[in-house]
Each structure stands twice: as C-alpha cells, then as structure tokens.
Amino acid sequence: MIATRLSLRDFRSYSAADVRLGPGLTVVSGRNGAGKTNLLEAIYFACTGRSCRTANEREVVRFGAELTRLELACEDALGRHEISVGFKPGDAKRLKADGAPVDNLVGVSARPLVSVFLPDRLELVLGAPALRRSHLDQVVAALWPARAGTRRAYSAALAQRNALLASIRAGRASKASLPAWDAELARHGIALMADRDATVERLRPRFAEHAAGLGLEGEVELRYRPRSKAADAAGLVAELAERVESDLERGFTGHGPHRDDLAFRREGRELRAYGSRGQQRLGLLSLLLAEREELAAERGSAPLLLLDDVMSELDATRRERLTSLLRRDGQAVITTTELEHVPGSDADDVEKIFIEGGRALQGVEA
Template sequence: MILTGLTLRDFRTYHAAEVRLGPGLTVITGRNGAGKTNLLEAIYFACTARSCRTSNEREVVRFGAELTRLELTSEDALGRHEVTVGFKPGEAKRLKADGAAVDNLVGTGARPLVSVFLPDRLELVLGAPALRRAHLDQVVAALWPSRAGTRRSYSAALAQRNALLSSIRAGRASRASLPAWDAELARHGVALMADRAATVDRLRPRYAQHAQGLGLEGEVELRYRPRSTAATAEALAAELAERVDSDLERGFTGHGPHRDDLTFRREGRELRSYGSRGQQRLGLLALLLAEREELATEHGAAPLILLDDVMSELDATRRGRLVDLLRREGQAVITTTELEHVPGGKEPDVTWIEIVDGDVSPRRLASLGVVAQGAPTPGLGQDAA
C-alpha cells in the first residue's frame, strides 16, 4: 500500500496543508524550525491515530484551535482508500476508514503500516526495558494481527493478580485464589514470550545484516532476554507460586514477561552502556530496517518508514548506504535541512517537498508533478526539525 496524500487542518503549527507524496522516496527540506517534524508527525498521526512525539496529545492541536483533522489517502491493488482522523482534546477520537466509522486503525486495510525514526527515539536503546517491551509487542502485532490480544490478555491477568495480592496483604482475601490467577497469568505469559522470541529470531539475521551495511563495525546481535526460563504454562505457574511470599511482601508480581527486555549488543556488550551515540543511532536504524524488511516478507509490501533528521549525524558513506536501502523497495519520507544531504536526492524518481517560512512550497514540485500547499499561522513558535 502506498500513501498518496495527506490533508491536515490545525495540526501543530499548520493551519492547513495538503501534501502529495511520491511512491518511493520523498525528501522534505527546510531550515531548522520550519515545521518539517510537524509534517512527519502528522503523517504518523493519520496512519495510527496517535502521536509519535508526545503522550500529551493536546499538543498536536494548533494553538487557538479547538480540534485537528487529518485525511489520508492511499492506494493498493484494490484501489483508492481514505482514512480520516478527527481529534478534539477531552473527547474520543473520531476515526473513519473508507467512509465507515471504526474504533481504532489497528488492522485497518485502508492505511499503510508505518514506522518512524526521531532523534529522541534513541530512548528505545537507552531507556527503560518497558519501552523495548512495548516496541517488540507492536512488531508482534504488526506481523501477526491475530496475536495482538495476547499482550492485552496478559496485562489484564497481571492486573487481577496484583489486585488480589494487595487484598491479601490487607486481610480482605485469602491465598486460596492465587493458584487460579497464577495459571491464568502463566497461560498468557508463555504465549507472549513465545511470540516475542519468534519475532526476535526472525529479526536477528536481518538486524545484523543492516547494522553491518550501515557501518556498525564488529559483531552485532539483537537478543531477547526473558525474565522466565519456563517453556510451558505449568512451569511458569510453578515459578510464580515459588515467589508468592516475596510478591506479597512487595505488593505486586515481580516475575514474568512484564520484566523481559530486548538488548542491542556489539562485541558482546550492550550498546546502551558501551556504545557511542553514533553506534546507538546505527543500531536503532538497523532495527527499524530489519522490521521493515520482515514485515514486507510477511505481508508482501514494505511499511512506510518516516525518518526525521537522520542524515545529520551520518557521514557521506553511511548516508549513501541508507538511501540505497530505502530506495530498494517500499515508500520512505526523510526530513533534512539540505537536499544535498540525501545522496541522489535530485534524481527524477525522488519527490522533493520544500518548506519555506512555514509554507509547504509547491514551487519546486511542479516539474515533478507534485502539488502541495499549506500555511501555518504566522508568529507561532515552530518545533525544531
């Protein structure tokens, strides 16, 4: 599926904009603060109905406006599709896919799968294990949509077991009910661990290949690190039962897949602790490219990938390698301050969108057959690209 266009209103600094993307590589250029990152975020928001930059989504509505609205158009072998996302702070999002109201966009065939690289996404490498677990579970759901419920079922069972532990501590319940919740938690937990392990096994060789292709030297490895060694639900339930006393003491479940981690390693050491910022950046890029390739193998088409300011910390050789990978298949959008930072950026098959003083300029797009226009409200602060 190819994303062909995006119309947005009152999103971040943009009052209104209409953009048409190319089927391959699209490069968005403009000075720092021009609004490039805002445009990239709008694409992601339209594809997923959530922000890739903030948990406080009130921030995406333009200052002074009541709501934001985005319309995304895409095409596949079945024809043209349309997704509409309307968001007013304090209210539920209003979502439509091909004209029909939907509760969420997960599994919706009207929009492309999407992944995103932002400079602050290095937290996926540097941050807490919870970030990596959540990301891994998103990849599981993208590979096998029918398995997306496993994580939710495990989380629900974990919440119930923790509530029971709290009641037992307070003297409002007995330990007699714990074995049943141990069994329920273990049943979903073993399935969750199996999905995570299978996903990392599939990603591992591609991750190593892309890391080396981008110039991350040395032996690199992506490794799933589960907290439990159990291979069956019965074995995991037994591990939980052995730790009941310590769980009661702390008041929550301290063992299980909710304590798993995903590690990026180079020469046997974690990039999180021993890698340079450049190596960590390459490790994250390699992961996103590996996921994109694996999803393309599973679903027959590569997901859309959004890359913000990725060229600024890469040398010329690595820039060339990255662009070669992106142009090989699928659709990609890159933001940069200078078109010259993207090798081959002036080739006829590359779409170029320039943002000048906050306007999505159509002037340099006419020869490419691309129409884009927009005007954020002047005088408002722009986000750094």
C-alpha cells in the same frame, strides 16, 4: 498499501497543507526549525490516530486553533482509501476509514503500517525496559495480527493476580485462589514469550547486517532477555509459586514476561550504557530497517518508513547505502536540511517537498 496524499489543517506549525507522497522515496527539505518534523508527525498521526512525539496531544493543535483535522489518501490493489482524524482537546478523537467511523486505527486494513525514526525515539534504546517490551509487542502484532490478543490476555490475567495479591495482603482473600490465576497467567505468558522470541530471532540477522552496513563497527547483536527461564506453562507456574511470599510482601507480581527486556549489544556490551549517541542512533535505525524487511516478507508489503534527520551523522558511503535501501522496496519519507545529503534526490521518481515559512511546497526550492 501506499499513502498518496496528506491534507491537514491547524496541525502544529501549519495552518493548512496539502502534499503528495511518492510511491517510493519522498524527501522533505528545509532549514532547521522550518517544520519538517511536524510534517512527519502529521503523517504518523493520520496513519495511527496518535502522536509519535508527545503524550500530551494538545500540543499538536496549532496555537490559537480549536481543533486539528487530517486526511490521508491511500491506494492498494483493491483501489483508493481515505483515513481521516479529527482531534479537539477535551473531546474524543473522530476517526474514520473510508467514511465509516472506527474506534481506533490499529486493525484498519485501509491504512499503511508505519514506522518512525525520530531523535527522541532514542528512548527505545536508552529508556526503561517497558518501552522496549511495548515496541516488541507492536512488532509481533504487526507480523501476526491474530496474536495481538496474547499481550492483552496476559495483561488482564496479571491485573487479576495483582488484585488478588492485594486482597490476600489485606486479609480479604485466601491463597487458595492463587493457583488458578498462576495457571492463567502462565498460559498466556508462555505464548507471549514464544512470540517475542520468534520475532527477535527473525530480526537478528537483518539487524546485524544493517548495523554493519551503516557503520556500526564490531560484533552487533539484538537479544531477547526473558525474565523467566521456563520452557512451558508448568515451569512458569512453578516459578510463580516459588515467589508467592515475596509477591505478597511487595503487593504485586514481580516475575514474568512483564519484566522482559530487549538488548542492543555491541562487542558484548549494551549500547544503552556503553555506546556513543551516534552508535545508539545507528542501532535504532538498524532495528527499524530490519523490522521493515521482515514485515515486507511476512505481510507482502513494507510499512511506510518516516525518517527524521538520519543523514547528518552518516558519511557519503552510508548515505548512499541507506538511500539505496529506501528506494529498493516500499515507501519512505525522509527529512533533510540539504537535498544533496540524500543521494539521488534529484531523480524524477523521488517526490520533493520544501518547507518554508510554515508552508509545505511541492517540488524543490526555487
């Protein structure tokens, strides 16, 4: 699925914009603060129905405007498609796929999968384990859509077990009901752990290869860190039973896949604690590139990759390697302050957008 055109009104700094996106590489250039990142966010918003930059989505509506609207034209082997997103703060979003209203865009086949690199996304490396778990589960769902329900089923069982723990603690229920919910939680938990482990094992070699190619020196490793050591549901049930008293004391389930983590390691040490900011950025970029290739191998097409200001910390050799990767397979949009920072950006098959004065101009700077 290829995104071919984005039209928007009243999104961030733009009153209106209508831009073409190339089937391969699109380069968005302009000075700092011109609105390049805003355009990437708009593409992501149109693909997913949510922001990649803020939890307070009121911020995406241009100051002084009441609502924002985005339309994304796409193409695949079956023909042309259109995704539209309308958002007015305080109201439900209006999402449509090929003219039909939808509740969300996650399961819509008429839109491209999308992955984004923003400086703010370093929280995936630096932040709480919950961020990494959520990201890993999104990759699982993208690789194998039929398995997306495993995480939801586990979360529902966890909520039920926690509610029961609270009731037991308050004297409104007995421990006799716990084994049934332990078994339910363990059944979904083991499946969730298996999906996560399989995904990380697929990503590990590609992650290491991209990290080395982009200049992250030393032995680099992506590692899944499950909280449980159980090999099957019975083992996880036993672990939960051993911790019942401590769970009752704290009032919630303290053990299981909801406490897992994903580690970025270099020379045996975690990038989160011991890596420089540049090394952490390269680790994140390597992960996204590895995911892109795995998704292309599994699903037959690579996701749309949005890259904000990645060239500034790469030398000429690494810039050349990254650009070659981006142009080799799939669709990508990359921002830069200088076109010459993106090798090959003057080629005829590279779409160019120049941002100036709150406007997105197709082509290069005059």
